[in-house]
Amino acid sequence: DGDGYGDNYEDISWNQYRAPEWPGVIISGAQNIDVFPLDRTQWRDTDGDWVGDEQMSDRADGCPTIWGNSTYDRLGCLDTDGDGYSDPDANWPAKTDCYGADAFPIDPTQWCDEDNDGFGSNTDGNDADDCPNQAGSSTEDQKGCPDRDGDGYSNTGDPFPDDGTQWEDSDGDNYGDNPDGNNPDFFPDDASQWRDADGDGYGDNPGGNNGDRFPNDPTQWSDADNDGFGDNFVDNDGDGISEGNSDVCPQTYGESIAASSRGCPDSDGDGYTDPEDAFPNQPLQWEDQDGDGYGDNVQFTDGDECIDVYGESTENGVQGCPDSDGDGHADPFGDFVAEPDCTGADAFPNDPLQWCDKDGDGVGDNYQSINKTVIDEENPGLMIELCEHIGDAFPNDVTQSSDIDCDGRGDNATGIAPDAFPLRKTQQDDNDGDGYGNNFTNGAYRPDECRNEYGTSTIDRFGCPDSDNDGMSDLNDPCKWDPEISTGIPGQVVCSITEDPNKSADEGAVVELEAESSNVMLYAMGGIITFMLAAILVAMLARQASRKKMMRERALERKAEEQFMDEEERREQWINYYVSNGEFDKARELGWVDPASLPAWKQHEIQQEQALQASIPTMLDLD
Incomplete structure (x- = not known):
């Protein structure tokens, strides 16, 4: 280099x-x-x-004798947090212009504190200063901003910047949310309430939400009827009587101050407040000893006729008496009994559907019926319509109560105007008692074409004589005594039986005896007329002759009757013999009719007729 x-x-x-x-x-x-x-x-x-140690270089070591790796504010000095800024020392302190040492030597995310308030200016670092150019101590809502009252909330974020005990006001009513601070808000989420002097949970501001109408009474807070008595019923001793300022009638304005009726009105003005009045809306009633809803003042409307006994009766002017079946009519008691005009007690105290019996037949007058279709047992495969009913169909007729076919005629055969056909709406009467009705109008059931003459015909017409019981009436039967032949031209059909098979040989003798008796009677009458003026002796002789005649007539009558009875007994014996051996055709020739072929009502009618005939005495019985 x-x-x-x-x-x-x-x-x-x-x-x-x-x-x-x-x-x-x-x-x-x-x-x-x-x-x-x-x-x-x-x-x-x-x-x-x-x-390098040379200080005249632009890359000189700021701490030439101490190993370091700082790179920003000075080179080669100690950088504890490794953020590139050197740790401060006596000769190289941190500066507010951020050109000095690291203001946060152990926080690699912060190094400068422009306002020197202890919060770093790096907005992306830890505890970044929200007010980097304004020193502050706030820590809660913002970091490093001014906080006059020192409660941790910045002045701008603290609704109470000069009150260190309050810093939040959720509902904006100027009362702090901190319950332990000055002027705390007891309802931090309700701007209409903040104070609760009696601690009952209802705010003291009467115009606010759930305002306390009684701010100094912890047991009361509302007064729905505005009568000055609290709606909360208080009964600490459990005696059922309100205590304190409790309103016994919280929904109705009242001025009573008595403990049992505090704050209650007297709606009907009878002198009894509503809680004490069993009938608060009836000025003439106020007590009800038996608790049945009817007042004890019997002399007034709706008075209880049985004040000491619970009852629910309502009818016939008798209220509040026992009514076992709940039909509104009182059970009989004392002199109060059932009356024929239905103004008295319940004639049927255990039947909720009946209460009156005008005709006294034991069947209630409350009549109800519905039509019901059932199988016609007389005509298999067909249906008939009957009435299913309750009550008396004839409330004013003691002899009738039932009308199964709803034709207006009673089913009791021994009653007034009985229905001879209780299961047939189109038939009521049967003059000749042959089981076929008198009604001959269109649609009537099996009308009798011989209404005044007993008959069993069914083929050509109903209810006309049918001597051989073959179903064809004698009028149209070419062989009226022969059950094997019922059709053909009279005179051209050969009849096996040409006379009544039940006719006996002794009938001629009976006729002769009757004729002889008639002749003797004529002679006796003539003798009486001839010798009317005769002497007493002649009269006595005539009287003896007459007595002998009567004795002879009675003897003849007994003999004829015994012969007839013997013949009838023999006929019955033969019929029983044929029936027991299954020879029904021979039995029919002697007049036998299979009971099973008759309808139930007809069988019943025949049985009644037989019983009636058996009860009638004969001439011999009278003798």
């Missing part, structure tokens, strides 16, 4: 600083060795930090 110092050397820099490709040959024992062979301004490096 031409500075007069040789390039060859054997000192430490030979190995540590000389490049391995360095040219030249080592000269043993050479003097004045050049440490910086290419820098003509430097040749010596006492501290070995590779910065």
Whole structure:
């Protein structure tokens, strides 16, 4: 480098600083060795930090006897944090113009402090100074800015810059958020409230949110009805009576000061405040001993007829009495019983659907019915419409209550105007009792064409005589006694049976006896007329003759009846014999009718007729 110092050397820099490709040959024992062979301004490096000792150079070592690696403010001095700025010393302090030593020798991100407040000017470094040209001690909202009250918040960010106990005001009401500071805000998020003198959690500002109507009473804060009594019910001793300034009626304005009714009104003006009045809106009622909702003042409207017994009855002017079935009609009690005009007690206290029985037949008068379609058992495959009902269909007729077909005629066969066909709406009467109805209008069920003559015909017409029971009426049956033949031209059809098979041979004898009896009667009458004026002896003889005649007639009558009964018994025995052996056709020839072929109602009717006939005494019974 031409500075007069040789390039060859054997000192430490030979190995540590000389490049391995360095040219030249080592000269043993050479003097004045050049440490910086290419820098003509430097040749010596006492501290070995590779910065020359010559001070007249623009790359002079600021600390020639102390090893260092600083590069910015001075070269070759100690740089503890390695940021290029040397550590300060007595001769080289840090400066506010940033041309001195490192103001932060142990912080590699900061080195200059322009306002000398302890916060670095490097905005990207640690604890950067937000006010680099203005000394300050703030640490919270900003770093290094002025903080008059010393609370850590800068003056510009502190809503209370002169109060070291407050620094935030979230709701902007000028009261600090710090509860331990001066004038703390008890509601830091509510700008309408800040003070709570009684500590009940409701602000003292009455015009603010949830304002405390009672700022000095921790047990009260609201008064919905504005009557001066607090809405919060207080009962610390658990006796059910409010304490303090509690309003018993918080939603209704009232001036009562009694503990049991504090702040309550007397809505109906009867002298009893609403809490004490069982009927606060009825001026004529205020007590209800049994708690059933009916007042004890019986003499007034809605008075309780049973003040000591809970009840819910409402009908017939009897309120508040027991009503077991809940239909509104009171159960019978004392002299209050069911009445025929339905103005009394419940005639059916355990039936909620019935309460009255005008005709006293035991069936309630509340009649309801619905139409229901069921299978027609008499005509398989077909349906009939009946009425499913509750209650008395005839509330004023004690003999009738049911009307299954809803035709207006009762089903009770022994009642008034009974329905001979309780399952057929189009038929009601059956004059001849043959099971076919009198109604012959269009659409009527099986109308009887011989309404006053018993008959069993079904083929050509219903209800006309059918002597052989083959279904064809005698009028159109060419063989009315032969069940095997029912069609054909009379006179051209050969009938196997031409007379009544049930007719007996003794019937002729009975006729002769009756004729003889008639002749004797005529003779006796003639004798009586002829000898009317005769003597007493003749009269006595005539009387004896008449007595003998009557005795003979009775004998003949008994004999005829016994013969008839014997014949009928024999016929029944033959019918039973044929039926038991399955010979039904022969049984039918003797007049047998299969009960299973008859409808249920007809079977019932026949049974009733048989029972009725059996109860009628015969002439012999009367004798």
